Amino acid sequence: MLNRILSNDFPRSKFLAAILVVLLLGLAFAPFIFPGVKALSVAAKVLVFIVLVASFDLLLGYTGIVSFAHTMFFGIGAYGIAITSTRYGASWESLLLGLAASLAVSFVLSLAVGLFSLRVRAIFFAMITLAVAAAFQTLASQLSDLTGGEDGLSFKLPALLMPSTQFMEQPLLGVSVDGRLLTYYLLFITALVLLLALLRIVNSPFGRVLQAIRENEFRAEAIGYRVVVYRTTSSVLSALFACAAGAMLALWLRYNGPDTSLSFEIMIDVLLIVVIGGMGTMYGAAIGSVVFLVAQSYLQDLLRLASQAASGIPMLSALLSPDRWLLWLGLLFVLSVYYFPTGVVGRLRAATARDSLKK
Amino acid sequence: MKNLDFDWKPLALVPVLSLLALPLIGSGSTWLTLTVAGLAMGMIIFIIASGLTLVFGLMDVLNFGHGVFIALGAYVATSVLAGMGDWTSSAELWRNLVALALAMTVGMMVAGAVGVAFERVIVRPVYGQHLKQILITMGGMIIGEELIKVIWGPQQIALPMPEALRGSLLLGDASIERYRVVAVLVGVAVFAILAWTLSRTKIGLLIRAGVQDREMVESLGYRIRRLFVGVFVVGSALAGLGGVMWGLYQQSVTPQMGAQVNILIFIVIIIGGLGSTGGALIGALLVGLMANYTGFLAPKVALFSNIALMVAVLLWRPQGVYPVTNR
Numbered sequence: 001m002l003n004r005i006l007s008n009d010f011p012r013s014k015f016l017a018a019i020l021v022v023l024l025l026g027l028a029f030a031p032f033i034f035p036g037v038k039a040l041s042v043a044a045k046v047l048v049f050i051v052l053v054a055s056f057d058l059l060l061g062y063t064g065i066v067s068f069a070h071t072m073f074f075g076i077g078a079y080g081i082a083i084t085s086t087r088y089g090a091s092w093e094s095l096l097l098g099l100a101a102s103l104a105v106s107f108v109l110s111l112a113v114g115l116f117s118l119r120v121r122a123i124f125f126a127m128i129t130l131a132v133a134a135a136f137q138t139l140a141s142q143l144s145d146l147t148g149g150e151d152g153l154s155f156k157l158p159a160l161l162m163p164s165t166q167f168m169e170q171p172l173l174g175v176s177v178d179g180r181l182l183t184y185y186l187l188f189i190t191a192l193v194l195l196l197a198l199l200r201i202v203n204s205p206f207g208r209v210l211q212a213i214r215e216n217e218f219r220a221e222a223i224g225y226r227v228v229v230y231r232t233t234s235s236v237l238s239a240l241f242a243c244a245a246g247a248m249l250a251l252w253l254r255y256n257g258p259d260t261s262l263s264f265e266i267m268i269d270v271l272l273i274v275v276i277g278g279m280g281t282m283y284g285a286a287i288g289s290v291v292f293l294v295a296q297s298y299l300q301d302l303l304r305l306a307s308q309a310a311s312g313i314p315m316l317s318a319l320l321s322p323d324r325w326l327l328w329l330g331l332l333f334v335l336s337v338y339y340f341p342t343g344v345v346g347r348l349r350a351a352t353a354r355d356s357l358k359k
Numbered sequence: 360m361k362n363l364d365f366d367w368k369p370l371a372l373v374p375v376l377s378l379l380a381l382p383l384i385g386s387g388s389t390w391l392t393l394t395v396a397g398l399a400m401g402m403i404i405f406i407i408a409s410g411l412t413l414v415f416g417l418m419d420v421l422n423f424g425h426g427v428f429i430a431l432g433a434y435v436a437t438s439v440l441a442g443m444g445d446w447t448s449s450a451e452l453w454r455n456l457v458a459l460a461l462a463m464t465v466g467m468m469v470a471g472a473v474g475v476a477f478e479r480v481i482v483r484p485v486y487g488q489h490l491k492q493i494l495i496t497m498g499g500m501i502i503g504e505e506l507i508k509v510i511w512g513p514q515q516i517a518l519p520m521p522e523a524l525r526g527s528l529l530l531g532d533a534s535i536e537r538y539r540v541v542a543v544l545v546g547v548a549v550f551a552i553l554a555w556t557l558s559r560t561k562i563g564l565l566i567r568a569g570v571q572d573r574e575m576v577e578s579l580g581y582r583i584r585r586l587f588v589g590v591f592v593v594g595s596a597l598a599g600l601g602g603v604m605w606g607l608y609q610q611s612v613t614p615q616m617g618a619q620v621n622i623l624i625f626i627v628i629i630i631g632g633l634g635s636t637g638g639a640l641i642g643a644l645l646v647g648l649m650a651n652y653t654g655f656l657a658p659k660v661a662l663f664s665n666i667a668l669m670v671a672v673l674l675w676r677p678q679g680v681y682p683v684t685n686r
Contacts, residue, residue: 066493116670120677123421123633126493127625128669134622135662142659264618268501271494318509327505334498337491338484 005196007203011283013352016345020283023290031175031184042297044184044252046289047191048245053273054198054285055241060271061280062202063234064214065122068267069113069129072136073106073239075262077246080105082153082256083146090156099247103240110239114232122217122231137262152257161186161251187248194244199282201237210234211280265326269296272329275336278343287344300325369680373644380652388532393651399539401647402546403608407601408624408631408639409553410594416570416634416683418587420482421489423496425624426617427503428595431473432466432602433612434511437518439465447521455521459541463603470599473503474592482591500618507614515613518606542604549597550640557636566590570634570683626665630672632679641680645672 011017026033030043056070080102081095088094109132117128140147147153157179159165165179175181201207209230212220221227250256269292277288300322307320319327336343342350377394384390411425439462440447446458481499485491520538527534557563569576569583577583605620606612627646631638646665653664672680 060490064490066490116673120673123489123493124629126421126423127629128666131622131626131666131669134619135666138662142662271497275494323513324505324509326501327509330498330501330505334481334495334502337494337498341491 007196007200009199009203009282011345011349013348015352016283016348019287023286027188031181032173035175038297040180040184041252042293044187045249046293047187048249048252049270049273049289049293050286051191051194051248052242052245053270053277053289054195054282055238055245056270057274057277057279057282057285058198058202058210058241059235059238060274061278061284062207062214063210063231065118065231065235066126067129067235067238068126069133069136070238070242070270071262071264071267072129072133073110073242074246074249074266075136075140075256075258076106076109077102077243077248078250078256078261079140079147079153079246080243081247081250082148082155085155085157086148086153090158092158095158095251099244102243102247106239106243107236110236111232114235115228118228118231118235125235133264133267137258137264140262141258148257150258152255152260154255157183157251157254183251187252190244190248194241195282195286198241202282206230206233214280268326268329268333272333272336274343275333275340276343278345278347279341281343281345281349284343284345291344299328303328366681369638369641369676372680373641373648376645376648376652380648380656383656384652386532389655391530391533392535393655394648395533395535395539395543397648397651398644399542399546399647400608400650401644402543402550403601403604404620404623404627404647405640405643406546406549406604407598407620408627408643409549409636410590410597411624412628412631412634412636412639413566413570413590414587414594415628417566417573417583417590418486419489419573420486420492421496422482423493423621424477424481424499424503425594425598426619426621427477427500427507428470428474428598428617429602429605429620430504430507430612430614430617432470432599433518433606433616434507434516434602435466435469435599436462436603436606437511437516437612440518440521447519449522452523455523459521459524459607463545463600466599466603467596468599470602471592471596474595475588477503477595478588478591500621504614504617511614513614515611517611518609520607520610538607542608545600545604549600553636562586562589623665626669628679630669630679632676632681632683634683635679635681638679638681642672 011020027043027047031040034040034043052070052074056067059065059067059070077099080098082098084094084098084101088097113129113132114125117124141150144150156162159179161179161183163178163180165182166176167182168177171177202210209220209225212223212225213227213230217227220230246261249261253260273288273292274285275288276292277284277286303320303322303325307317307322310316310320318324340347377390377397380393381387381390384393407425407429411422415421440458443458443461446454449455477499481495482492485495524538524541527536528540529535555563557567565576565581565583565586569586573583602617602620605616609616623646624643627642628639630642630645631640645668649664649668650661653661676682
């Protein structure tokens with residue numbers, strides 16, 4: 001049973017398995033364990049990022065190609081929900097329509113970019129996605145009639161999902177059972193299903209071919225696999241999952257703008273989470289997202305304190321200012337790629353493998 | 360370079376594009392203004408892109424951090440020109456040019472010096488691993504951009520043009536900004552020096568041979584890695600020079616300018632064929648012209664015009680206009 005659910009890809013490390021179970025339970029009961037609006041928002045963001053990062057890992061970790069347009073598809077998903085909900089009012093139909101439309105746009109766009117740039121050489125892909133994503137970001141803020149421009153769009157959801165809807169008179173275990181809670185569990189189930197689906201994809205024969213291409217493109221082609229087709233399929237799949245993650249974000253925030261879903265900073269966050277968690281391991285996406293997002297909420301406060309402490313020294317306090325958060329993120333990123341390329345999951349698995357060798 | 364003598368088709372693209380635009384624009388004087396502006400922009404982009412394409416051709420290193428040197432050059436120029444306020448505000452042309460030349464020299468030196476460190480710390484440990492190169496150099500780009508914000512502040516800084524270079528020359532009805540003439544002259548000079556070095560000197564011969572077949576050059580006893588460090592530093596310095604010129608062209612600098620120009624030069628080197636200097640020139644001129652024509656004709660489309668241009672070129676020649684063999 002568990003075998004089927006996890007697609008035969010077990011954590012392969014007792015410690016890792018324990019962490020994953022704790023994460024699963026923690027996220028499942030987050031509203032009851034960590035009461036408070038901010039904690040629940042962090043938990044919901046973790047759910048969104050797990051899907052986003054896992055879908056990026058399909059591309060970077062399993063297929064071995066770098067895309068800088070991943071947040072573009074994330075944004076398309078979020079804008080899909082936001083635009084239809086604003087235009088056609090809050091209803092389940094407009095949510096479905098938005099999701100379907102954004103999935104279709106993501107499909108066409110990722111297919112076009114993928115076919116076009118992967119046809120020649122994989123290295124083009126990174127450059128072309130960067131250019132397309134930058135153009136798309138400018139376009140999104142310019143088409144203000146449709147997207148609300150820099151201000152973005154705030155919208156309402158169907159009544160069932162609104163925080164004002166109460167399902168029980170009395171709070172359950174100190175938590176009021178309202179539409180917000182229902183939305184959280186909707187996201188939780190979606191994230192779980194999508195993560196397991198991705199796990200299934202990478203452990204299928206198709207996923208094995210992707211890994212073969214990552215290891216040796218030339219040999220994979222020689223065996224008879226059409227590398228372009230596999231790479232393009234992988235990029236389309238990852239775009240669709242990223243689009244779904246964007247829709248989840250829009251559902252939770254009931255708002256979308258260029259900075260919340262399209263900004264390059266999110267792209268860097270995603271890159272860093274993939275590397276910290278472990279490239280080429282779907283579980284890494286889950287662990288990395290939790291570690292990163294929790295750290296993000298607290299490290300920025302820590303930086304603020306450090307900056308105040310160093311306020312006498314001019315250069316140092318500028319370096320430690322919370323506005324320079326990205327600097328430390330970039331430094332962490334470079335160091336992780338050098339010294340920690342297999343990430344948390346890779347390290348834990350390697351440790352287990354070493355132990356079993358000793359016995 | 361060798362191909363340049365034989366393959367005239369890509370070369371013809373530049374006049375073809377500008378002639379195609381003529382009936383669309385209608386007025387001859389506007390067309391001339393736009394064309395000169397486009398060529399000036401193209402020459403600046405070429406200066407920046409030439410280093411990147413050589414670095415890629417020689418060592419197969421795709422440097423996503425190239426944009427840092429552009430921003431660095433531009434910021435150094437703001438400091439130098441601000442420090443020489445008396446010289447830039449003087450109406451005498453030679454004083455302005457001395458100030459400009461000094462800003463360019465300092466910008467190139469600083470960018471080159473940072474290039475040495477960048478090559479040593481960021482690029483060297485990841486030779487031969489494309490995936491890591493992209494990730495690491497992107498990380499270097501972010502760090503560099505943030506450090507620029509630490510030193511010069513995150514806000515936009517105005518970079519005023521030296522006094523005598525402001526305004527335009529009138530040529531019939533067409534007005535041509537003086538600075539664009541300077542940009543074209545500098546660009547032509549850089550291209551001439553590069554072309555001469557690459558085709559007439561021993562170092563240039565080794566670089567071209569290295570781009571064609573690195574292992575063969577190494578097996579003949581030349582230390583290609585040392586050559587590469589030199590090319591990387593010169594490429595960074597050229598990006599710094601391009602940054603000074605780009606900053607003056609825009610008349611302001613922002614920390615994000617490196618990332619913005621980076622995207623343009625990626626398009627340029629893809630159009631030109633990764634590793635080809637002649638291709639980079641043609642790509643840069645095409646991108647510069649295209650940006651100016653579409654900016655005038657249909658500003659909303661201008662965003663995607665360069666991508667469309669790249670798509671069109673790649674459909675014609677999937678490896679770029681001057682494919683480098685053995686790649």
